[in-house]
Structure formats: structure tokens, C-alpha cells
Amino acid sequence: MEFNxxxxxxxxxxxxxxxxIAGIGPGVGQGxxxxxxxxxxxxxxxxxxxxxxxxxxxxxxAETTGLYGLLVAMLLLFVKPLVP
Amino acid sequence: xEAGFLQFGFLLSDAGIDFMVHGVFQYSLFxxxxxxTTTHVCLFIVMLIICIFCLCANRAxxxxxxxxxxxxxxxxxxxxxxxxxxxxxxxxRAKPFANYIGILFIFILLSNISGLFGLRPxxxxxxxxxxxxxxxxxxxxVTQFRNNSLKSIWVDMCSPLxxxxxxxxxxxxxxxxxxxxxxxxxxxxNVLSGTIMMALIYGLLGIIATAWPAALHVYFxxxxxxxxxxxxxMLTMTYITNAYPSD
Numbered sequence: 001m002e003f004n005x006x007x008x009x010x011x012x013x014x015x016x017x018x019x020x021i022a023g024i025g026p027g028v029g030q031g032x033x034x035x036x037x038x039x040x041x042x043x044x045x046x047x048x049x050x051x052x053x054x055x056x057x058x059x060x061x062a063e064t065t066g067l068y069g070l071l072v073a074m075l076l077l078f079v080k081p082l083v084p
Numbered sequence: 085x086e087a088g089f090l091q092f093g094f095l096l097s098d099a100g101i102d103f104m105v106h107g108v109f110q111y112s113l114f115x116x117x118x119x120x121t122t123t124h125v126c127l128f129i130v131m132l133i134i135c136i137f138c139l140c141a142n143r144a145x146x147x148x149x150x151x152x153x154x155x156x157x158x159x160x161x162x163x164x165x166x167x168x169x170x171x172x173x174x175x176x177r178a179k180p181f182a183n184y185i186g187i188l189f190i191f192i193l194l195s196n197i198s199g200l201f202g203l204r205p206x207x208x209x210x211x212x213x214x215x216x217x218x219x220x221x222x223x224x225x226v227t228q229f230r231n232n233s234l235k236s237i238w239v240d241m242c243s244p245l246x247x248x249x250x251x252x253x254x255x256x257x258x259x260x261x262x263x264x265x266x267x268x269x270x271x272x273x274n275v276l277s278g279t280i281m282m283a284l285i286y287g288l289l290g291i292i293a294t295a296w297p298a299a300l301h302v303y304f305x306x307x308x309x310x311x312x313x314x315x316x317x318m319l320t321m322t323y324i325t326n327a328y329p330s331d
Contacts (some may be wrong), residue, residue: 017282053314060315064266067273078104 005083012083016076022069029062090163101287103280105209130194130206134187162190173321177328181321184223187218189317194276196309199282200301205309208275210268217268220320226262228327236329267319274312278304 037055041048075081107119141159148156166186171178195207206212228237239247241256281304285293 053318054310057315057318059268060311061319063274064270067270067277070277071269071273074280 008083009080012076012080016073019069019072019076023070025065026063026066030059033058033062089134099206101274101283103204103208103283105204113253121209122204123212126198126203127195127206127212130191130198134190134194147163166190169317170258170321173318174325177325181223181324185317185321188320189313190273192316193310194315197303197305199275199279199309205279205305207271208279210272213272214264216271217264220267220323221264223320224323224327227324231328263323268314271301271312271316274308278308296310 033055037051040051044051105121105123107121108125109120111118111120140155144153144156144159152160163186166189167178167182169189170182170185174181192207195205195212199208201203232240242250242252243256245252282297282300285297285300
């Protein structure tokens with residue numbers, strides 16, 4: 001069956017929108033990390049700089065999966081691999 | 085309906101949104117058509133700035149005075165900060181890698197914040213970040229093969245299971261190969277998302293976007309760029325330290 005290329009582009013846009021739902025996971029994860037870091041600083045204010053750097057490192061690593069979703073959306077919208 | 089109406093180029097070209105890499109100059113190399121792109125141009129501008137800074141720093145340190153002047157103070161501050169960061173993570177392994185990590189930090193930081201000065205950040209091109217990731221990958225494995233025997237590397241690669249049962253070997257191999265890919269994609273996607281966001285704001289809002297996007301520049305270029313620089317250097321140092329045998 002033949003599809004119009006505009007139809008395929010529209011479906012790619014829907015797919016890109018679905019792909020960035022991947023951002024939910026890292027958002028929850030980063031929130032949990034920040035919450036625990038805040039609790040740790042509250043318990044031991046002397047270790048603030050260590051806790052902050054560890055938290056930022058962990059958050060940036062956790063962010064990667066969300067960025068993969070963003071990359072898939074970018075590829076679908078701008079590189080258009082499915083449009084003939 | 086017009087044929088080209090739904091093409092994405094319609095929206096982009098009419099609103100003046102522009103965040104793509106452009107070709108500047110084309111030449112042919114071994115029968116392949118190769119482009120000099122905006123990434124190369126911005127990369128050379130960043131390199132030029134770093135080179136000028138290094139020459140000035142060299143001159144200032146050679147004529148160092150007992151009471152440091154303004155520029156000498158800045159140079160000492162930067163070097164001390166980088167040395168402290170590297171020594172804090174790598175401990176006694178810091179010495180051979182201090183130069184590389186330091187220049188990596190300065191280069192990525194300047195590349196990321198070059199978006200503030202109207203350049204397209206060179207790290208928003210996958211070619212640049214993949215090269216950085218591959219350098220890290222090479223460093224990790226050269227360090228590993230220099231400091232471990234082949235037998236201990238094999239035991240490590242089959243690690244949850246005993247070494248005569250290498251079922252886990254392919255999975256460990258994939259996780260080794262994933263290191264440079266995830267490192268480079270993380271930096272690339274972060275900087276690219278900031279670039280696209282700023283381009284969308286400037287392109288779509290037009291005259292409304294005067295002055296206030298400066299706050300967004302502070303977040304996307306300065307904050308996010310600095311964090312990603314820190315993360316890239318930190319992960320590189322952690323992986324290299326893990327490549328040494330534990331003692």
C-alpha cells in the first residue's frame with residue numbers, strides 16, 4: 001500500500017511527540033535525587049559542597065535517558081528517516 | 085491542499101528559525117565531497133581564543149612577580165581550581181592526566197558558552213562530541229591494558245560468572261562500547277536542546293523577544309553548559325580511575 005509523504009510526516013510528528021514523553025522518567029528521578037540531597041544537607045550542613053557535586057553528577061547521568069527521547073524526536077522531525 | 089504546505093521547511097523558513105549546521109565551503113578529497121561547515125569555523129574561533137589565552141598566560145608566568153598582577157592572578161586561580169578538582173577525584177593517579185583533563189574542561193566550557201557570543205556552539209555537532217568521547221574511550225583502554233594483566237582483564241569482562249564460563253562477556257562488551265556513545269550523546273543533546281530552544285524563542289516571538297531572553301541564555305548557555313562540562317570531565321576521570329587495578 002502506498003502512503004502520501006505528508007501522511008508519513010504527520011505520523012512522524014506524532015511519534016516525535018510520543019518520544020519526548022521519555023522526559024517524565026528523568027524528571028521524577030532528578031526530583032528524588034534533589035530531595036534526598038536536600039535531606040542530606042539538612043542532616044549534615046558541613047558536607048554541602050560534596051553533596052551538591054554528587055547530586056549534580058547523578059542528575060546529569062539520570063538525564064541521559066530523557067535526552068535519548070529528545071534525540072529520537074529530533075531525528076523524526078528534522079532528518080525525516082521515514083519519508084521517502 | 086498545497087503539496088509543500090505540510091513540509092516542515094514551510095514553518096522554519098518563514099519564521100526565520102535557524103539552528104542547523106550550514107556548509108560554508110565545499111572541496112573534494114579522494115573523490116568525496118567534503119564540507120567546511122559552521123562548526124569548523126566556530127571551532128577555530130574557540131581554538132584561537134584558547135591559544136591566545138595560553139600564550140598570554142605563558143608570558144605572564146615567565147615574568148611572574150612576587151605579588152601577582154591581575155592577569156597572573158586569574159591564571160593561577162584557573163590552574164589551582166582545575167588541579168584541585170582533578171586531585172579530588174583521581175587522588176594519586178592525577179599527575180599524568182591533569183593536563184588533558186584541564187584542557188578538556190576549558191575547551192568544552194568555552195565551546196558551550198560560545199552561544200552567548202552569537203556563535204553556534206561547536207559541541208552542538210555530533211562530530212565534535214563523538215571525537216571527545218572516542219579520546220576518552222582510548223585513554224580508558226590504554227590505561228587498562230597498561231596496568232592490568234590480560235588474565236585479570238578477562239576475569240573482569242566475565243565478572244559476575246567464573247572466567248571459564250564467558251556467557252556474560254558479550255553484555256560486558258556492549259556496556260564498554262556504550263561508554264563513549266552515552267558520554268558524547270549526553271553532551272551533544274544538552275547543548276543542542278539549548279541551541280534549539282533559543283532559536284525557537286528568537287524565531288517565533290520576533291519583536292517580543294527583546295531583553296528578557298538574557299535570563300534564558302544564563303540558564304541554557306552558562307548553567308547547563310558549565311554543568312555538562314563538569315559532568316563530562318568528572319565521568320572521564322572516574323572511568324580512567326576505575327581502569328587502574330584496585331589496591
